Amino acid sequence: MPPMLTCPICGTGVEAGSFKEVYVSPYNKKEYKRYECPNCDVHWWELLKIISEFYESEVFESYIAFHEGVGTRLNENHKAFFKYFSSNVRSKLLDVGCGDGRF
Known part of the structure; x- marks a missing residue:
């Protein structure tokens, strides 16, 4: 058996x-x-490990500024997401994806 x-x-x-x-x-x-x-049609990579060197060597100014708290406002495309929710909804949002975590 393989x-x-x-x-x-x-x-x-x-x-x-x-x-x-x-x-x-x-x-x-x-x-x-x-x-x-x-x-279940999920796609994944083996080895299932994060490459720490990728994040440790990150030097992009916008990345650094974001994580120092500069520019943390939501963009218009983020705000459009909320137009589909009632204004009385109070909860948390889990952002799962490959973005910068701003949402």
Whole structure:
């Protein structure tokens, strides 16, 4: 039987050799493979690890300014999201994605 990986969401077994894409990181020279779950259609990368060097070497001025509290207002495209909610809704919003965390 071929080596298997487990989908991080639903636990379905996926053959280790059935990856869809390969990426070699310029930061640590490691090879990452993208897999797709045939059951829940989630896509994930193996190795499932954050490349700390990528974040530690971040020097973009806008990134630094954002994390120092400069420019933390929501943009118009963010505000448009809230027009679909009643004004009496009081809750928290979990922003999951690949953005800058501003939303």
